[in-house]
Amino acid sequence: MPRLSDSIERFIKAMIDDGESRVDLQRNELASYFSCAPSQINYVLATRFTLDKGYYIESRRGGGGYIRVVRLDADESDYLLHLITSRIGSAISENQTRQILDCLAEREIITSREKALIGAALSDKAIAVPIQIKDRIRANLFRNMLTAIVYSNEEGEK
Amino acid sequence: MPRLSDSIERFIKAMIDDGESRVDLQRNELASYFSCAPSQINYVLATRFTLDKGYYIESRRGGGGYIRVVRLDADESDYLLHLITSRIGSAISENQTRQILDCLAEREIITSREKALIGAALSDKAIAVPIQIKDRIRANLFRNMLTAIVYSNEEGEK
DNA sequence: AGAGTTAAGGTCAAAGTAAGTCAAGGAAGT
DNA sequence: ACTTCCTTGACTTACTTTGACCTTAACTCT
Structure with missing residues (x-):
């Protein structure tokens, strides 16, 4: 339905x-x-x-x-940097994470496979730690993964 | 009965x-x-x-x-399924993780960007939890991410 | 100009829909 | 008997839809 x-x-x-x-x-x-x-x-x-x-x-x-x-359509690397340095912060929920991933995929900053990959790593299911720290761990993982993307982009330019 | x-x-x-x-x-x-x-x-x-x-x-x-x-199509993703269900196990070190990632990238099962992405998520730095449970968390994240790839492969075929 | 009328949109809570969890009890295998 | 697997039901969580009531802006008529 x-x-x-x-x-x-x-x-x-x-x-x-x-x-x-x-x-x-x-x-x-x-x-x-x-x-x-x-x-x-x-x-x-x-x-x-x-x-x-x-x-x-x-x-x-x-x-x-x-x-x-x-x-909203921002410059790709500006947006990634914004996510890393301010949006994600020290803690973020699974839901907010998914929204951001939707945004990234829709704007073709990441592929749908990458979205699935990151989404899987950031799901509540995957992060098997106490709820109190889940959102912090998630934020940390997210930032690290996005940083890897920024870095890969730069590599590619050379 | x-x-x-x-x-x-x-x-x-x-x-x-x-x-x-x-x-x-x-x-x-x-x-x-x-x-x-x-x-x-x-x-x-x-x-x-x-x-x-x-x-x-x-x-x-x-x-x-x-x-x-x-x-999930076992033939298509044979190696991935093997990793998910037996190789990774309940705990895995960063080092072992990297070896597997090298292998996956070499066989072109994942792109180099995906390798960087997964590697970032599975690094000791990214997984900000006590060392005692780090390898378990890592194994869990790794399995979830590889599963997402297997699943994406299925999706992509349609 | 001011009062009243009409034409928007906003908010919030309740009801509706559907799945998830967990623990306790029952049935079957060894 | 003991253990493992199965079945159920009470309770929880997540997402959607609707409706009653509120606010704001524009227009109209003294």
């Missing part, structure tokens, strides 16, 4: 793809197109178009209101 | 056989088909569809949830 949220997600991404890297939506219109509650749209945006996934949302209420979804 | 678990096992295997090498199940549906507790399905999966028997499980909870059972 395909999830409604997934359909809406695909729909929005399709709109972004054929055009600029952004789109303006009418919440009510979209909701009625999918025959769902308007707040469903907010749910999709909140779960599928997060900053970690590389999207930015802005909106306006009232007459002529809209929701703008912007796909 | 055939055991329930055996029937369920056969049923799932039959589903995989006529079609692709994988199947998506609904836990509750299957349980009610066999008139048993839903957790019985988990038991069958945990005991009969393990990695060393060549199966990989993934699942999702909530609305639109599912359990996916994937049969």
Whole structure:
């Protein structure tokens, strides 16, 4: 059974793809197109178009209101460095990790196999340590792996 | 009297056989088909569809949830499966890890970037846990990452 | 200009859906 | 008898969908 949220997600991404890297939506219109509650749209945006996934949302209420979804595209190495030096920090959850990986794969900074590889290493299942330190271990692993990618990229240039 | 678990096992295997090498199940549906507790399905999966028997499980909870059972192609990933199920074991040193990675890269089972990626995750530096458990954590991470590769290979074939 | 109306979107909690865990008891094999 | 495997059910966690109520902006009419 395909999830409604997934359909809406695909729909929005399709709109972004054929055009600029952004789109303006009418919440009510979209909701009625999918025959769902308007707040469903907010749910999709909140779960599928997060900053970690590389999207930015802005909106306006009232007459002529809209929701703008912007796909963020930063320079690859800047973004990796940002992740390593600030975003990941000293602890990070599996969920946040996955969002970032989605973002990296979607922008083709990593391959889908690499995404699977990193995701596997950073899953709760794989990191068999007490929950209290899991997120710290994960952050550390993540940073090390991304660093390896940055380094590989540089190697390749030579 | 055939055991329930055996029937369920056969049923799932039959589903995989006529079609692709994988199947998506609904836990509750299957349980009610066999008139048993839903957790019985988990038991069958945990005991009969393990990695060393060549199966990989993934699942999702909530609305639109599912359990996916994937049969890994033993021929394709023979060596990887061997590493996962016997070579790595419950603990492994950084050194042994590197030797295996060299071997994998040399045989072009992984790219050099993937080698760097995995190597980074499995380095003593990255695994920030007490030395007593380091080798165990490493083994676990390694197995999970290689499994992701085997699984990606399956995916890629479609 | 101010008040009221209409047209958006936002929030949050509850209900719905589906899987995971774990422990306790039962059945079968040795 | 003892151990190992199987089965069940109570409880937990994760994700989705809906609806009631709130806020903000624009327009319209005195």
